[in-house]
Amino acid sequence: MIRGGRVRAVTSLKSSSLTSAGWNFFVHGRRLQARQKMACLGQRRAGSSPFLLRLLLWLLLVCAQAARYFELVLDPESRFRLFWTVDYEAESLTAELKLELPPDDWFALGFSDRGDVTLADVCVLWADAHGRPHLDDAWTDDAGYVAVDEQNDCVLGSLKRKGTTLRFLFTRNFDTCDSHDYVIEDGTVHLVYATGKGPLRRLEGLRLTRAQHGFQRAQLLKFMGEPPPFPPDTKFTNFLNDKVKVPNEETTYWCRLLKLPSDFAYKKHIVRYEANIQKGSEALVHHMELFHCEAPVDEELPSWNGPCSSPDRPQPLDRCKRVIAAWAMGAPPLAYPEEAGLSAGGSDYSPYVMLEVHYNNPSLRPDYVDSSGITIYYTEELRPFDVGILEIGLEYTDKMAIPPLQPGFHLTGYCISECTRVALPKSGITLVAAQLHTHLTGERVWVRHVRGGAELPEMARDDHFSTHFQEIRLLKTRLQLMPGDALVITCRYNTLDRPNVTLGGFGIREEMCVSYIHYFPKTDLEVCKSSIETGFLQAFFKYMNDYHDAPTSEQKGISDNYKSIPWTRHNVRLLDRVYQEMPLSMQCNQSSGARFPGSWEGMPVTEIMYPLPPPSRNCPEVDGLPQLEQEQ
Known part of the structure; x- marks a missing residue:
């Protein structure tokens, strides 16, 4: 079904839909961000001066833009809805939950690495025997039992009930510097929820795995800029x-x-x-x-x-x-x-x-x-400019493989400097959005930007990636890709549930590691992808036959050779080293499918001589506080 028309009152279009009741409550709850509001309005009084009036209107516009919000339905029955906004200056989220919940029932919302209510960080709203509400910061062990955190980082702002509809608003810092708390990062977040009967005498000992529970994926730290206005003829x-x-x-x-x-x-x-x-x-x-x-x-x-x-x-x-x-x-x-x-x-x-x-x-x-x-x-x-889409990463080929039973095996694809040097204009291109992509075993993806051997700020990262949650995301900061720059994409895969080797390819049970980058102005460069050079891969198979008695052979195809290797710990490490060090076969392709002029076989991998330091946490010195696990 295709329906269309002309955009009429474009100024009435919102970036996200929200019920009027939810919006009114959400605006009310934004009082928690009083510093931001005070900075916007400064408690100034507008007199009759046209200049002051225009200034006030401008300040109100700035404040309205600061209140941009997002919405997510958490459960299959649409009983639980989350609304949120992001304050990057304060490094905090302000969230409202609108719940269809019987009186005295409890509700938990939180975070975990992959959507489990075990080993999760949760904020729990519950009522005691006297009907008093509590919002506690808690965490769960590997069996799902709840323990209350000594440091409460779930700050309750407002709570209202009308019949079975409960609405409450709270704030949460991105990083609370608490060892039991989840650090909210840019990328996919697995939001977990659970609910059950109340009132409760206490929260400790509650077991979330035995309660009604579920999860949703979301990118919480979204781009907060306002979209440009529509052209008149949209x-x-x-x-x-x-x-x-x-x-x-x-x-x-x-x-x-x-x-x-x-x-x-x-x-x-x-x-x-x-x-x-x-x-x-x-x-x-x-x-x-x-x-x-x-x-x-x-x-x-x-x-x-x-x-x-x-x-x-x-x-x-x-x-x-x-x-x-x-x-x-x-x-x-x-x-x-x-x-x-x-x-x-x-x-x-x-x-x-x-x-x-x-x-x-x-x-x-x-x-x-x-x-x-x-x-x-x-x-x-x-x-003025056409948007182009540049595909970087690994070729769709069985030359790349992931051994079985691995908790975290890495594949890396290169868009090398030799390709961008011949394909990009002297002024470079501006990267504005990107979609990261793997298949079922991919769980982490990041893209590094390299210029002259020095690493620049990353283009994109998703440390909790899921193939079931893919979107084109605007980059929070535009990136200028110049001739001679390189892009390096790394994907981490988990094959613990696979007894056999996973090969690269188009099928959903095969694997990919790519990013589709939206940029302008459009150029003729459409594909910048790599794979291991075939001759060096065949040398690896011969080595496995000569020194490890693997039944690999020149007469076998690549897929059969990979399937012939016994994937011992030593052989897995050896393959990882081969992928990291061996020369590349490059696709530096024009829109027509033809390669740009050049020699694209046996190219060296991109060397990063000056990597960026790992991100630091703005936390006081606390013994035992883990650092952010961010692979480079």
Whole structure:
């Protein structure tokens, strides 16, 4: 289903939806950030002077922008909703929970590494036998038992109840300098929740694993800048599912082939996109992507409206893989900078797009019917620059492999300086957004920026990455990539549940390590990816046969050779060293698929002679306080 129109009252469009009651309470709760408000307003009185009046209006605008908020549904029944905003200056979150909760029931919200309520850091709201509310900072052990923290870092601001609706607001610092507390970092956060019957005599000894519990993923530390205004001629188009009967399975990926509106026969600039979630499906729709189908403009593609992995899906639709938009739960709209737009349409641009929706149905409900999708905003008034999308990382090849039963094995892909030197303009390109990507075993991804052997600030990092939570994220600071710079992406994989080697490739049970970087101005550089040079990989297989009696052979293919190796601890370490040190085969590719002129085989890995120091914590000296675990 495609619906569209012209954007009319663009000033009324908000960056996120919120009920009026929730918004009123949230604004009330922002009093906790009085320092910021006082800095904005300064308690000045506006007289009749036009200058003072304009100044007051400007100050009010600044304060309104400071109150930008985000929303996330926590549970499948949409009974628990989280609203939050970020104060980067104070390094704190202000959050409101709106709960449908019987009187005296308790509720816990917190954080853990992978969404478990064991080894979690939680704020627990509970009532004692006298009906008095308490908000306590607590943590759980490896069995899920609750212990109250000696240092309470869950600061209650407001609490209101009306019938079964409970709303409370609290603040939490990013880093509390408490060894039992989770450090909120840029990237994916696994939010855990639990609830049960009250009142309670005390909190200690409560076991969250035996209570109703769950988790959601979110990026809490979001980009807080205001999106640029819409051009006057902005139109919008909805790419929606049409009354999909969602299977009663926990995870469903649903794909639907759609076409762009007819006016995309001429080039347009996409300036913004956002989720269009059907009411009642807020907890069902986990993430969505919209792909362009790279087919000849006059080729008619076969229709499809069904599970993405179905064997009946037509093979020509495999060309629908260029990402136009990617959204995940809790993500705000993504707006491109005022000077650039994502090019779409034109005489040689296929009109076909594929909508992919990930439905998360843990309660296995059979009655969900959904028509959610993505809305894009576009303009004929072309901006000064086209947005380009640069793909960096590892080639999609079985030359890269991850041994089985590994808690943390690393693969690294390189966009080397030799490629950017021949492919980028002298003034460089401006990186504005990025999407990190692995498949099922990826759990950590980061991208380093290198210039002349010296490491510059990272482009992106997600230390709690999940393939089930992928979105295009605006960079909080634009990054200038110059000719001769290098980008180095590293992915960490966990294969403890896999008895066999995992190979690189396109399949969901194979692995990838890539980032899709949105930048301007668009250049002809489309792919900058690496793999180990084939000759050195064959030398590794021969070494394994000669010195470790592995049944590897030149007559076998790469996949079979990897599968022939006994993955002892020594052999795993050896493969890791081979990947770190051996020369590269590079894809330094133009939009046509042809490589840029140059010699791209046997290239050395990027050497970082001057790495950045690990991030420091702004904490007093405390014995036993762990440092941030941030791999370099």
